Amino acid sequence: xxxxxxxxxxxxxxxxxxxxxxxxxxxxxxxxxxxxxxxxxxxxxxxxxxxxxxxxxxxxxxxxxxxxxxxxxxxxxxxxxxxxxxxxxxxxxxxxxxxxxxxxxxxxxxxxxxxxxxxx
Amino acid sequence: xxxxxxxxxxxxxxxxxxxxxxxxxxxxxxxxxxxxxxxxxxxxxxxxxxxxxxxxxxxxxxxxxxxxxxxxxxxxxxxxxxxxxxxxxxxxxxxxxxxxxxxxxxxxxx
Numbered sequence: 001x002x003x004x005x006x007x008x009x010x011x012x013x014x015x016x017x018x019x020x021x022x023x024x025x026x027x028x029x030x031x032x033x034x035x036x037x038x039x040x041x042x043x044x045x046x047x048x049x050x051x052x053x054x055x056x057x058x059x060x061x062x063x064x065x066x067x068x069x070x071x072x073x074x075x076x077x078x079x080x081x082x083x084x085x086x087x088x089x090x091x092x093x094x095x096x097x098x099x100x101x102x103x104x105x106x107x108x109x110x111x112x113x114x115x116x117x118x119x120x
Numbered sequence: 121x122x123x124x125x126x127x128x129x130x131x132x133x134x135x136x137x138x139x140x141x142x143x144x145x146x147x148x149x150x151x152x153x154x155x156x157x158x159x160x161x162x163x164x165x166x167x168x169x170x171x172x173x174x175x176x177x178x179x180x181x182x183x184x185x186x187x188x189x190x191x192x193x194x195x196x197x198x199x200x201x202x203x204x205x206x207x208x209x210x211x212x213x214x215x216x217x218x219x220x221x222x223x224x225x226x227x228x229x230x
Binding site: 037044045046047050059060061095103104106107108111112113 | 152153155157159164165166167170171176208210212216217218219220221222223224
């Protein structure tokens with residue numbers, strides 16, 4: 001069974017940077033698109049970014065475009081999210097999620113989440 | 121502000137059948153499949169329905185999904201107290217080139 005484990009969350013000052021990692025196991029990592037979805041405290045789910053299985057296609061929500069970068073290392077079965085110029089409104093639990101063959105599909109496995117807090 | 125519109129709340133009594141709606145547009149629900157997620161408090165979301173009406177293994181057949189035009193629905197029959205959690209619809213949007221989630225519906229079992 002697929003397993004996803006996020007790491008790298010924490011407290012950061014507005015304007016600062018943070019990199020999240022998601023270690024995957026139990027499936028052929030390079031065959032599946034992967035995504036990041038976040039949830040602000042007490043709010044609903046918000047899609048952040050997706051990447052194709054080979055890493056050659058990336059997609060971003062307008063709210064993070066130009067500030068966040070999604071990437072993956074298929075040799076390490078790991079997904080990343082580099083977050084720069086963080087804002088208070090980026091405070092949320094960030095989930096990595098396993099997709100289907102294309103980023104437009106559904107998410108059948110989710111990690112436990114990593115809390116990112118942007119605050120002065 | 122979500123482009124997929126769900127009612128913020130829904131309710132029913134044990135054993136009853138309830139439906140949760142999800143309204144979108146031609147660029148999302150109208151041209152792509154709809155998926156539904158269930159989220160218990162403090163936990164990660166769980167896939168409940170995919171490709172409009174398909175259930176992953178392990179999901180009870182009390183849960184069903186449907187889609188018509190630019191709208192979709194999640195139906196829960198034989199309502200149980202454990203169903204009292206949050207539900208989200210989602211679909212890819214071809215104009216935004218990204219995944220959209222509905223605002224979520226909190227289900228209350230009276």
